[in-house]
Amino acid sequence: MSALLTPATRPAPPSTASIALSRVRLELRLFFRERQQVVFSFAYPVVMLLIFASVLGSDERPGGIPFAQYFLAGIAATGIMLTSFQAVGTSVAAERENGQLERLQLLGTPPVAYFAGKAGQVLVTAAVQLALLLPVARYGFDVPMPADPGHWLTFGWVAVLGALAGTVLGVAVSALPGSATSTNTAVSALAIVLQFFSGVFFGFLELPGWMQQAAALFPLKWMTQGMRSAFLPDEAGAFEVAGGWEHGRTALVLVAWVIIGVMVCVRTFRWRRGEG
Amino acid sequence: MTTTQVAPAPPGTGTDRPAVAVRGLVKRYGGRAVLDGLDLDVRRGECFALLGPNGAGKTTAIEILEGVRRRDAGEVLVLGEDPSLAGRGWRDRVGVVSQGEGAGQALSVRETLDHFARYHARARSTEDLLAAVGLQESAGSRVGRLSGGQRRRLAVALGVQGRPELLFLDEPTTGMDPVARRQFWELIRGLRADGTTVLLTTHYLDEAAELADRVGVVAGGRLVEVAPPEELGAALRRETTVSWLEGGARRSVRTQAPAAVLRDLLAVQAEIPGLSVTRPGLEDVYLRLVGATPTTSEGALR
Numbered sequence: 001m002s003a004l005l006t007p008a009t010r011p012a013p014p015s016t017a018s019i020a021l022s023r024v025r026l027e028l029r030l031f032f033r034e035r036q037q038v039v040f041s042f043a044y045p046v047v048m049l050l051i052f053a054s055v056l057g058s059d060e061r062p063g064g065i066p067f068a069q070y071f072l073a074g075i076a077a078t079g080i081m082l083t084s085f086q087a088v089g090t091s092v093a094a095e096r097e098n099g100q101l102e103r104l105q106l107l108g109t110p111p112v113a114y115f116a117g118k119a120g121q122v123l124v125t126a127a128v129q130l131a132l133l134l135p136v137a138r139y140g141f142d143v144p145m146p147a148d149p150g151h152w153l154t155f156g157w158v159a160v161l162g163a164l165a166g167t168v169l170g171v172a173v174s175a176l177p178g179s180a181t182s183t184n185t186a187v188s189a190l191a192i193v194l195q196f197f198s199g200v201f202f203g204f205l206e207l208p209g210w211m212q213q214a215a216a217l218f219p220l221k222w223m224t225q226g227m228r229s230a231f232l233p234d235e236a237g238a239f240e241v242a243g244g245w246e247h248g249r250t251a252l253v254l255v256a257w258v259i260i261g262v263m264v265c266v267r268t269f270r271w272r273r274g275e276g
Numbered sequence: 277m278t279t280t281q282v283a284p285a286p287p288g289t290g291t292d293r294p295a296v297a298v299r300g301l302v303k304r305y306g307g308r309a310v311l312d313g314l315d316l317d318v319r320r321g322e323c324f325a326l327l328g329p330n331g332a333g334k335t336t337a338i339e340i341l342e343g344v345r346r347r348d349a350g351e352v353l354v355l356g357e358d359p360s361l362a363g364r365g366w367r368d369r370v371g372v373v374s375q376g377e378g379a380g381q382a383l384s385v386r387e388t389l390d391h392f393a394r395y396h397a398r399a400r401s402t403e404d405l406l407a408a409v410g411l412q413e414s415a416g417s418r419v420g421r422l423s424g425g426q427r428r429r430l431a432v433a434l435g436v437q438g439r440p441e442l443l444f445l446d447e448p449t450t451g452m453d454p455v456a457r458r459q460f461w462e463l464i465r466g467l468r469a470d471g472t473t474v475l476l477t478t479h480y481l482d483e484a485a486e487l488a489d490r491v492g493v494v495a496g497g498r499l500v501e502v503a504p505p506e507e508l509g510a511a512l513r514r515e516t517t518v519s520w521l522e523g524g525a526r527r528s529v530r531t532q533a534p535a536a537v538l539r540d541l542l543a544v545q546a547e548i549p550g551l552s553v554t555r556p557g558l559e560d561v562y563l564r565l566v567g568a569t570p571t572t573s574e575g576a577l578r
Binding site for chain 2: 010011012014018019022029030033034098099100101102103105106107108109110271272
């Protein structure tokens with residue numbers, strides 16, 4: 001043990017950015033050590049694609065789009081929502097319950113560094129998830145990949161904005177009162193309902209109007225629509241609700257959700273249960 | 277960690293000002309005052325033990341000092357700053373041995389220490405910490421496989437990792453076996469010898485007597501007495517209990533003049549069966565201070 005540091009000799013604590021980077025590395029390491037979580041995150045979209053494309057492979061969506069092509073867009077968006085919104089909402093609540101967040105608070109961790117750690121982990125795992133899903137669609141079900149760099153770019157920004165919106169909303173939802181188990185249940189239920197409302201399993205136009213309008217409030221609908229614009233031929237945009245891909249509105253809604261989510265996080269985030 | 281001698285606090289640490297200064301601290305939960313005007317001073321470089329029964333407000337007080345719980349009234353200065361307003365620089369000067377988990381059950385002990393080292397301005401090396409808390413042999417074990425006592429040691433290592441000037445320990449040795457407890461006491465003495473101020477809560481009187489320069493007894497949300505462990509309850513200690521058998525039943529009397537009681541007894545009988553004359557130990561004093569046993573029986577025969 002060496003001599004005591006005095007205020008005069010003690011340097012400033014590490015920057016928020018360097019702690020955020022350490023947190024990304026930590027979150028990734030922990031993620032890949034939770035075998036169940038890894039299997040679920042990576043297998044869910046692939047297995048769903050295998051099941052639905054095998055059963056409904058001969059179906060066609062409006063505009064003569066093969067079912068697998070339409071479904072890939074929806075399940076890719078769903079996978080991103082699960083690795084961001086569901087996984088983050090569940091893990092933050094659990095970390096609060098078992099006192100990990102309390103320790104971070106005692107260490108003076110900037111909340112932003114903690115959020116950034118989650119976001120970094122989500123972006124990497126979502127990328128791995130998509131890298132496993134797309135080849136299965138391409139080689140298993142002959143789904144064409146985005147036609148050109150422009151379409152890949154669309155795919156990229158929809159994926160990144162969707163993952164970020166999901167992350168901050170996951171942190172936000174974890175602030176709801178109740179145990180980690182109840183948060184897990186609520187988040188999972190919401191995720192399932194959103195999948196049905198947002199045109200993942202059914203063609204979005206086939207859904208009742210009220211369902212479409214409810215779905216349009218949440219990011220998943222816009223993520224699936226954005227993904228369709230990347231994977232489907234341009235002319236298929238005519239069969240969307242607005243008769244086009246609405247890239248501007250998609251970006252706006254997702255960015256708005258990121259901003260709203262951050263604001264809610266900053267206002268409601270708690271390091272421990274029963275603060276008072 | 278080689279000496280248990282008290283080193284003088286290093287210059288420039290503002291030793292003239294106390295490490296902790298609390299006046300009139302009040303905290304209520306749903307109208308009930310858990311802390312009801314607590315005053316507390318902890319000097320730089322000392323080890324101060326807060327003793328008190330469950331529900332006396334020890335943990336609440338510590339959490340307010342740590343800056344993680346709001347107070348309803350009173351003045352609090354910790355290392356010269358108000359904990360409810362202090363920033364990251366202040367946090368790095370304060371260490372807490374927390375009951376909470378590390379960074380996940382799937383990390384090894386070494387990985388956990390290496391990770392949290394990155395949060396501090398100048399962290400102690402992982403090797404030093406492992407040696408100090410006796411976890412070298414478990415360094416590669418996952419946290420999820422550690423025993424309760426080993427987890428407590430990891431929590432201690434994490435608490436002192438940032439070389440804090442002031443260390444808070446809330447019931448640090450609960451769940452430790454006797455060997456681990458003694459090892460922990462050595463660690464605390466070493467920190468204190470380096471000049472670290474230590475504020476701990478404990479249920480164990482022997483721990484307070486062993487470690488603390490001064491002991492504060494909390495009861496009913498107030499500090500009812502502060503003294504070095506051997507002087508705690510000085511007035512109570514002057515009382516001696518004389519006890520004997522009379523007609524097959526034990527009788528006892530508390531007095532400040534045991535010789536006079538004995539003279540009176542000997543005046544009526546030549547031999548006193550079952551006679552004992554005892555002075556209260558730390559535990560007796562403590563129990564009476566916190567009101568667990570009556571204190572107003574002076575001279576009265578029971």
